Amino acid sequence: MTFVSLIRIEKFFGYVGVIGGFFIVALVVFITLLRREKRKTKEFFEKNGGPILEKVNNIKLFKKDDLRPILKSGNIIGKGGFGEVYKGHIGETNQPVAVKKPINVNLAKKNQFANEVIIQSRVIHKNIVKLIGCCLEVDIPILVYEFVSRGSLEDVLHGSNRLPLNLDQRLHIAAQSAEALAYMHSKTSTTILHGDVKPANILLSDDLLPKISDFGISRLLAIDNDHTMSVIGDMTYMDPVYFQTGLLTDKSDVYSFGVVLLELITRKKTSHSDKNNLLKNFLDAYTNGSTVRDFIDEEIAATNHLELLVGIAGLVVQCLSLDVNQRPKMTDIAERLHYMAKKTRGI
Known part of the structure; x- marks a missing residue:
């Protein structure tokens, strides 16, 4: 074997040694990162209540x-x-x-x-x-x-998934939504207050069955702990009393539902701004004894149920009362809407 060959072999093993060194370093780094990731994952799991939740059967x-x-x-x-x-x-x-x-x-x-x-x-x-x-x-x-297939009531009323809706369908959506909120308020072991009732948080199935969403985790409050330091929710639908005091109650949800009900019968989008404010104009017209029929969506205004529409308008006004005590309970709202829905079907 020549001297040149020996040098080449020596260089080869030198390269192998360098590559092997890099491989060992990379392996050590990988194992270190993997252990760190596992440790972080475990910390997150424990911090987020994993040891408690892994004992719960239905989650x-x-x-x-x-x-x-x-x-x-x-x-x-x-x-x-x-x-x-x-x-x-x-x-x-x-x-x-x-x-x-x-x-x-x-x-x-x-x-x-x-x-x-x-x-x-x-x-x-x-x-x-x-x-x-x-x-x-x-x-x-x-x-x-x-997963709820149809999307939100916001989409169906105002957005890309806009659908024709007759009075019966609108009352069905309103009554079933009110029933869900009434259940949360009074029929669960812990009173649940939504805090952000709006069309975007009412999802619809293919057959227009409404499902209330986004009520938990960040907005779920027990009745004995209903003050919050940071007011959360969409200003367009937010109860002014809640906004001013930070006191979230079942009547806060009633106010927000009143705004949703107004959008359902007018098919107009409410706005928090002072200009062209649907809510303010509607309340002014009702208070001054003017006909509210001008506000009703033409798709349902030409029905034989004018008396029902006036009744719904009156319910909206009650929900939007600035006197919290004058607002009806969600159970009463659900009952009244179910009754109205039956009347549209002649039951």
Whole structure:
């Protein structure tokens, strides 16, 4: 073997040694990062109430890897100040779900997350979106809900999914939505106050069955802890009393529902601005004894149910009263709307 050959062999083994060194360093770094990621995942899981929630039978705890295929930009079906909502499928049955990835969570509420998820998991009502489970292995928990096919009432009334709606359909949507809120207020073990009732938070199935959504986690408050330091919600639908005092009550939801009911019969979009304010103009007309028929959507104004429309308008005015004590309870609203719905069908 020549001297040159020896040098070449020596260089070869030198290269192998360098490459091997790089490989060992890379492997050590990878193992370190993997351990750090596992430690962080465990910390998130425990901080978000994992040890409590894994004992709850009717809540499924998803791993990050379970939801990773869903959390892609092409699957986004909704986006707002709250975060992003993705559509996907899970499990052996390929069940369609809506995955909500919040941007942030009220720090004061983070410690209550597990208890609030437990409460929400026990809320079983045909007019309330079902919480299927959550992922706790991230800083801000990700929530997994049943998927509601038609989209929101906002879309159906004003947006891209706009549909013709007769009076019977509108009363059906209103009555069923009111029934869900009444259930939350008075028929659950812990009183649940929504705090952000609006058309965007009322989802509709293919047969227009309404389902109340986005009522839990950040806005779920017990009746003995109803003050909040930070007022949360859409100003267009927000109870002025709640805005001024920070006191969220069942009557706050009643006010917001009144605005939703107004949009349902007028098919006009309310606005928080002073100009062309539908709510103010409607209340002024009703108070001054003027006919409110001019405000009613022409699609339902030409019916034989003018008396019913006037009755709905009166209910809207009661819900929007600035005197909280003058507002009806949601149970009464639901009963009245169901009665009106029956009258449209001649029952």
